[in-house]
Amino acid sequence: MGRRDFLRLGLSTVPAATVLSGCATSSAAPSGETKVVRYQGWSGQVIFPELAADLGFLGDIRLEWIGNTTSGPQDIQAAVTGDVDIGGAFNGSVLRLVAAGAPITSVVSYYGSDALSNAGYFVLDGSPLRGAADLRGAAVGMNTVGAHHQDVLGIYLRRNGFSDSDISDVQPVVVPPVSSEQALRSGQLDVSTMTGAIAEKAKARGGIRPLFTDFELLGAFSAGCYVLRDDFIAANPGTTRALVSGIARAVRWTQTRPHQEVVARFTDIIRRRGRNEDTKTVAYWRSSGVAGPGGAIADREFSIWLERLVESGVIEPGAVEVPRIYTNEFNPYA
Incomplete structure (x- = not known):
């Protein structure tokens, strides 16, 4: 059955x-x-x-x-x-x-x-990262692997010409959400995935910008x-x-x-x-x-x-x- x-x-x-x-x-x-x-x-x-x-x-x-x-x-x-x-x-x-x-x-x-609630993949304002092609070798912070943020990142990279081998060069780093903003600002991460209140507070403090959001990518x-x-x-x-x-x-x-x-x-x-x-x-x-x-x-x-x-x-x-x-x-x- x-x-x-x-x-x-x-x-x-x-x-x-x-x-x-x-x-x-x-x-x-x-x-x-x-x-x-x-x-x-x-x-x-x-x-x-x-x-x-x-x-x-x-x-x-x-x-x-x-x-x-x-x-x-x-x-x-x-x-x-x-x-x-x-x-x-x-x-x-x-x-x-x-x-x-x-x-x-x-x-x-x-x-x-x-449009109001989404996952943003943030970089510092002065970061040289401007698009998918710049992410080779980058450390991307997220709350857990094998879930939303990693799968969205995979789709983003695939749609921008990355092979699965290329995608493996982009490093997911597990970071507790409460530490994600500080890890980005201190240079421990190249990209930090943030959502909800954490993202809103980080944006209000300034100095960061989204490389992309899952809403922009998928609607x-x-x-x-x-x-x-x-x-x-x-x-x-x-x-x-x-x-x-x-x-x-x-x-x-x-x-x-x-x-x-x-x-x-x-x-x-x-x-x-x-x-x-x-x-x-x-x-x-x-x-x-x-x-x-x-x-x-x-x-x-x-x-x-x-x-x-x-x-x-x-x-x-x-x-x-x-x-x-x-x-x-x-x-x-x-």
């Missing part, structure tokens, strides 16, 4: 969602299903499951925070091992894990790039999804529907509410949850970057990364079929 056949069997008893514009579907889980969903958070940030719970979109589903994650790949690996029930990561990282045999399904997009796109284990979905179809539809409604809420209202809500959530976090970073939130309404997933948001991963030999041709690794079945906005 294949992964998608297994998933479909597990969903065979789930009624189709009744979608009314602006209205919620029932979020109560049938008797016998778990109503507690374990997850990891991010320090100083509000993730969509937390926002959904705060807005009352999860009904009687309760979230259990088990700690903070260090990266998307770590988060979805924790979901695979059963340490958490839901995890989120860059779609290229999801592809790598699925290719390795992980029984997971992507259910809703949760971050991406647009607006959702970049990462929340995933669930297939056995969780099969055992808890009602909870799955309540959880995913609630998250989708939270995504849509950020897409349709005024910016200041979203920032104020995030700030209030962080203060009330009592994890001893700084709320200043939230003020730099610009948008979710999610392309599809309510986080609905599109084929392109996986196929663009799969093409690069196959081209570079990371994933064997035919090892992953994009339509089989995600579902919009639970998303009322799909």
